[in-house]
Amino acid sequence: MQSITMFFREGGFGMWPTLLFGVSALVLAVRHALAPRAEYVPLLIGLGLATLAAGALGTTMGIITTFKYIQHAPAAEQSTIAMLGISESLTNLVLALIPVTLGSLLGGIGSWRARLAAQA
Numbered sequence: 001m002q003s004i005t006m007f008f009r010e011g012g013f014g015m016w017p018t019l020l021f022g023v024s025a026l027v028l029a030v031r032h033a034l035a036p037r038a039e040y041v042p043l044l045i046g047l048g049l050a051t052l053a054a055g056a057l058g059t060t061m062g063i064i065t066t067f068k069y070i071q072h073a074p075a076a077e078q079s080t081i082a083m084l085g086i087s088e089s090l091t092n093l094v095l096a097l098i099p100v101t102l103g104s105l106l107g108g109i110g111s112w113r114a115r116l117a118a119q120a
Contacts, residue, residue: 007091007095008091010087010088010091011058011062011088011089011091011092011095012058012061012062012088012092013058014054014055014057014058014059014061014062014092015058015091015092015095017054017058018051018054018055018058018092018095018096019095021047021050021051021054022051022054022095022096022098022099022100022103023099024047025044025047025048025050025051025099025100025103026099026102026103026106028040028043028044028047028103029044029102029103029104029105029106029107029110030106032044032106032107032110032111033106033107033109033110033113034110036110036111036113036114036117037114038114040110041107041111044103044107047103048100048103048104048107051096051099051100051103052096052097052100054092054096055092055093055094055095055096055097056092056093056096057092058089058092058093058096059089059090059092059093060089061089062085062086062088062089062090062092063085063086063089065085065089066081066082066085066086066088066089067082067085070082070085
């Protein structure tokens with residue numbers, strides 16, 4: 001398994017906004033799961049979408065860069081380099097999906113707990 005440093009190096013600049021939005025969404029989701037409040041839900045959804053958008057943007061920018069410069073590689077190596085470039089670009093999307101998945105689960109738990117409290 002590769003290190004976090006290598007993971008971020010492969011993903012490039014797009015990893016940083018994805019990380020910022022993802023950690024913010026995750027912190028808010030934990031807070032909502034522990035002390036549910038309806039006011040958190042719109043912000044939680046917005047941060048989750050911003051995380052996905054940042055991950056998709058980083059992935060797209062990486063793929064564009066790969067295709068832009070692949071023409072300068074020797075023809076025999078172009079397909080290998082293209083696959084590596086796309087693989088590195090996809091780390092942005094992986095980073096986005098981790099906090100969004102966990103945050104969605106925690107947000108659902110918080111909303112479920114709020115519903116139970118309202119019924120009691």
